Amino acid sequence: MDRNNMQSLYYSCWRLATDSNALQALIAEVETNRSNTAISELERKFRSLTHLDVGFTPGNYYTPRCIVYTELIETPELSMGLFGMSTGCNFPIHDHPSMLAATFVLSGRLQYRNYDILSRERGGVINLSLCMEGEARGGELLFLTPKRGNLHQIQALENSVFLDVFIPSYNDIDRPCTYYQEIAPNKVASFVPQLPFKSLPYVGRPLY
Numbered sequence: 001m002d003r004n005n006m007q008s009l010y011y012s013c014w015r016l017a018t019d020s021n022a023l024q025a026l027i028a029e030v031e032t033n034r035s036n037t038a039i040s041e042l043e044r045k046f047r048s049l050t051h052l053d054v055g056f057t058p059g060n061y062y063t064p065r066c067i068v069y070t071e072l073i074e075t076p077e078l079s080m081g082l083f084g085m086s087t088g089c090n091f092p093i094h095d096h097p098s099m100l101a102a103t104f105v106l107s108g109r110l111q112y113r114n115y116d117i118l119s120r121e122r123g124g125v126i127n128l129s130l131c132m133e134g135e136a137r138g139g140e141l142l143f144l145t146p147k148r149g150n151l152h153q154i155q156a157l158e159n160s161v162f163l164d165v166f167i168p169s170y171n172d173i174d175r176p177c178t179y180y181q182e183i184a185p186n187k188v189a190s191f192v193p194q195l196p197f198k199s200l201p202y203v204g205r206p207l208y
């Protein structure tokens, strides 16, 4: 059966979400910095995507001081979404509890900082250590895992759009998304940010 590029990516992600051996193999590659079969396969699928495949139109996704979001799919096992950020827009530090996240930059330039958790204190305070930082441009794929770089901050250095895959999905029970602000060097406290979000419907190719 011929699959379009979105279906091809979706089925690879779904396999990771439902086959714990496949997921652990990918996490092991990410955590040991050894890109092998699992990362390469996923990278190939992401890199084959065109703007038409994901239904991305620059004019719609770059709104000043606003994060534009399109949900592609959300199930307990997996979620996929498209994010647009205009130059200067900042996604504060936030976590992805017990999750793998893959971020593929479709276009633009992002600055990212990922942190590991060193210890937790009362009142939602966490001691962090910077695990990786850099700039990612169109065509680059970033990962974070339950243990490595699980908290991150993203800033758009240029108008940027990226596709996120979460395995499993956030939920309100045991995997909520918590935002943090720095209260001292390498120390953050949870807070509720004022994040202006705008939602757009998905107009890309069918996922399944």
Ligand SMILES: [Fe+2]
Binding pocket: 094, 096, 101, 152
């Ligand atoms: Fe994130």
